[in-house]
Amino acid sequence: xxxxxxxxxxxxxxxxxxxxxxxxxxxxxxxxxxxxxxxxxxxxxxxxxxxxxxxxxxxxxxxxxxxxxxxxxxxxxxxxxxxxxxxxxxxxxxxxxxxxxxxxxxxxxxxxxxxxxxxxxxxxxxxxxxxxxxxxxxxxxxxxxxxxxxxxxxxxxxxxxxxxxxxxxxxxxxxxxxxxxxxxxxxxxxxxxxxxxxxxxxxxxxxxxxxxxxxxxxxxxxxxxxxxxxxxxxxxxxxxxxxxxxxxxxxxxxxxxxxxxxxxxxxxxxxxxxxxxxxxxxxxxxxxxxxxxxxxxxxxxxxxxxxxxxxxxxxxxxxxxxxxxxxxxxxxxxxxxxxxxxxxxxx
Amino acid sequence: xxxxxxxxxxxxxxxxxxxxxxxxxxxxxxxxxxxxxxxxxxxxxxxxxxxxxxxxxxxxxxxxxxxxxxxxxxxxxxxxxxxxxxxxxxxxxxxxxxxxxxxxxxxxxxxxxxxxxxxxxxxxxxxxxxxxxxxxxxxxxxxxxxxxxxxxxxxxxxxxxxxxxxxxxxxxxxxxxxxxxxxxxxxxxxxxxxxxxxxxxxxxxxxxxxxxxxxxxxxxxxxxxxxxxxxxxxxxxxxxxxxxxxxxxxxxxxxxxxxxxxxxxxxxxxxxxxxxxxxxxxxxxxxxxxxxxxxxxxxxxxxxxxxxxxxxxxxxxxxxxxxxxxxxxxxxxxxxxxxxxxxxxxx
Numbered sequence: 001x002x003x004x005x006x007x008x009x010x011x012x013x014x015x016x017x018x019x020x021x022x023x024x025x026x027x028x029x030x031x032x033x034x035x036x037x038x039x040x041x042x043x044x045x046x047x048x049x050x051x052x053x054x055x056x057x058x059x060x061x062x063x064x065x066x067x068x069x070x071x072x073x074x075x076x077x078x079x080x081x082x083x084x085x086x087x088x089x090x091x092x093x094x095x096x097x098x099x100x101x102x103x104x105x106x107x108x109x110x111x112x113x114x115x116x117x118x119x120x121x122x123x124x125x126x127x128x129x130x131x132x133x134x135x136x137x138x139x140x141x142x143x144x145x146x147x148x149x150x151x152x153x154x155x156x157x158x159x160x161x162x163x164x165x166x167x168x169x170x171x172x173x174x175x176x177x178x179x180x181x182x183x184x185x186x187x188x189x190x191x192x193x194x195x196x197x198x199x200x201x202x203x204x205x206x207x208x209x210x211x212x213x214x215x216x217x218x219x220x221x222x223x224x225x226x227x228x229x230x231x232x233x234x235x236x237x238x239x240x241x242x243x244x245x246x247x248x249x250x251x252x253x254x255x256x257x258x259x260x261x262x263x264x265x266x267x268x269x270x271x272x273x274x275x276x277x278x279x280x281x282x283x284x285x286x287x288x289x290x291x292x293x294x295x296x297x298x299x300x301x302x303x304x305x306x307x308x309x310x311x312x313x314x315x316x317x318x319x320x321x322x323x324x325x326x327x328x329x330x331x332x333x334x335x336x337x338x339x340x341x342x343x344x345x346x347x
Numbered sequence: 348x349x350x351x352x353x354x355x356x357x358x359x360x361x362x363x364x365x366x367x368x369x370x371x372x373x374x375x376x377x378x379x380x381x382x383x384x385x386x387x388x389x390x391x392x393x394x395x396x397x398x399x400x401x402x403x404x405x406x407x408x409x410x411x412x413x414x415x416x417x418x419x420x421x422x423x424x425x426x427x428x429x430x431x432x433x434x435x436x437x438x439x440x441x442x443x444x445x446x447x448x449x450x451x452x453x454x455x456x457x458x459x460x461x462x463x464x465x466x467x468x469x470x471x472x473x474x475x476x477x478x479x480x481x482x483x484x485x486x487x488x489x490x491x492x493x494x495x496x497x498x499x500x501x502x503x504x505x506x507x508x509x510x511x512x513x514x515x516x517x518x519x520x521x522x523x524x525x526x527x528x529x530x531x532x533x534x535x536x537x538x539x540x541x542x543x544x545x546x547x548x549x550x551x552x553x554x555x556x557x558x559x560x561x562x563x564x565x566x567x568x569x570x571x572x573x574x575x576x577x578x579x580x581x582x583x584x585x586x587x588x589x590x591x592x593x594x595x596x597x598x599x600x601x602x603x604x605x606x607x608x609x610x611x612x613x614x615x616x617x618x619x620x621x622x623x624x625x626x627x628x629x630x631x632x633x634x635x636x637x638x639x640x641x642x643x644x645x646x647x648x649x650x651x652x653x654x655x656x657x658x659x660x661x662x663x664x665x666x667x668x669x670x671x672x673x674x675x676x677x678x679x680x681x682x683x684x685x686x687x688x689x690x691x692x693x694x
Contacts, residue, residue: 106546126543155543168534169545173527173552175588178607180520183584185610187515187577192649196473196502198516199453204551205520209611213604217597224595230534231589235582237530241522242578248571250564257560260525263532264556302539
């Protein structure tokens with residue numbers, strides 16, 4: 001078994017725990033973690049930061065263990081965020097900053113578990129963080145730094161926005177892929193005939209239907225409301241498209257396909273290079289919610305926060321962040337409309 | 348410009364005509380055709396067989412020219428079949444065999460026109476032929492031989508079945524791909540944020556939405572009824588899936604995804620190797636429709652007809668066909684239930 005040199009792990013010691021001791025041993029053997037721990041409490045004790053990577057239903061209890069152990073910055077990697085984030089926050093006394101920020105790396109491997117470990121898995125991938133107005137800025141900053149250190153680009157959006165977006169671009173498309181396969185097979189006199197007539201488009205669209213169900217049922221249970229809402233949008237749009245086809249007019253069909261094509265232009269294969277960078281600095285009041293306001297604004301404008309720091313002073317603090325120049329106007333305008341006074345300089 | 352040696356053209360001289368003389372000259376230059384002709388009538392005069400490759404609305408008139416010129420076997424390559432086939436057949440006196448059989452090769456190139464010519468384009472691809480009870484058996488046999496000579500596997504189904512199947516596996520999926528892209532972009536606060544959250548599944552499913560509309564509006568006009576019918580099946584299935592999600596039960600969702608996965612097992616990347624072959628022989632009455640009965644039966648069972656010949660005698664004829672051993676039982680059973688007396692031998 002190959003043992004990796006983790007390229008960006010300089011200065012970071014990784015301690016791991018898995019309820020399956022064999023799995024933990026293989027993780028150590030591969031170099032994915034430096035040391036194994038004997039229990040959840042043990043792995044959290046004395047840690048500076050923790051990533052909880054368990055099925056969605058187990059996230060909140062494990063995060064609780066981390067917070068009780070005093071870990072300064074905690075995150076997770078679940079596919080659905082609002083329920084977990086609000087469950088964790090409900091257990092923190094009102095007024096206290098929450099040292100947990102929800103996370104969702106948009107990367108994966110065909111291989112399950114530690115066999116899929118790869119130091120380059122997250123290079124260039126999008127890693128969503130979902131701070132809220134209760135998130136502790138220092139915890140967010142630490143998690144953001146760790147995520148960036150493995151090569152991922154952070155997008156910060158609020159948990160509800162995250163759940164709605166992934167319902168739209170991941171969960172409902174997966175449901176449609178499975179539905180396509182089922183309907184097509186039922187409509188055909190014979191599966192072989194069907195498959196021999198299926199060209200590349202059908203293969204692409206049903207690709208995810210071949211996956212083992214795995215975590216999908218849990219995701220659909222956990223993100224039910226957002227998925228139903230997104231599905232209703234799709235159903236309404238498909239019903240409109242049906243009328244377009246039934247109408248039999250060539251021109252509206254041409255317009256329909258041209259419009260869809262225009263919407264999809266520039267869909268990047270991976271997240272883009274940052275290009276030139278701009279540093280934005282602004283005084284911020286010493287109150288909770290500032291961080292969420294700023295990061296959520298960046299998420300809404302699709303602006304990647306390359307770096308972010310809050311320095312505290314007696315009369316408040318200064319927030320300094322680095323963003324790609326291409327997004328600087330949008331985010332500066334947004335911040336100013338929220339009442340912030342922004343200064344900027346090219347890097 | 349590269350000039351190919353057409354590997355399987357032994358004994359066949361290809362004469363071409365295009366309304367654009369420059370295009371025709373390039374086709375000759377590349378070796379895609381051996382000689383150019385000055386008009387549609389000229390290219391058809393004296394030909395043994397003709398393939399009409401023009402947009403769907405132009406197929407029937409061009410086929411008419413071929414039939415009037417006495418071409419013994421005529422086919423086309425359009426994406427929709429029933430309207431064209433019935434239009435051609437309506438112009439042939441009742442009782443006469445029709446020397447046209449509809450065709451639809453399931454292969455293509457990203458390049459338009461003669462620039463996409465490639466002698467290997469059809470190797471291993473499915474080429475659908477749509478004989479009817481009026482199709483002249485000799486015409487079908489000749490077209491089938493020519494199609495097989497470029498390496499394609501023939502699937503014969505009736506025109507309505509073809510149109511329904513391609514609506515299901517091609518036309519409606521294309522519409523869904525475009526709808527997905529439109530709805531996703533509209534649902535997102537920002538296209539960049541959306542695209543950064545879109546993983547591989549969304550990219551696969553919206554792949555065809557990036558195509559130039561090209562012939563799609565014509566296909567949707569021409570195949571309107573079959574597309575609306577297929578779309579209604581999908582809409583009903585998606586509405587059912589919506590209730591499954593809204594119900595919030597994990598077990599039915601698991602069953603749903605498992606079922607879709609089972610339906611899609613063995614979806615081949617390309618059509619499969621034939622493997623061992625079986626020869627089936629049976630006496631056939633000397634009446635029209637025999638060929639359509641047999642080939643349509645094979646199509647319904649997804650059985651590739653590797654070879655087919657009808658020998659005529661005074662008291663009727665004998666039909667001999669070669670099929671993969673894997674499909675021999677299904678097709679023998681089907682033929683016997685239609686009243687044919689089949690003998691078979693392994694090849």
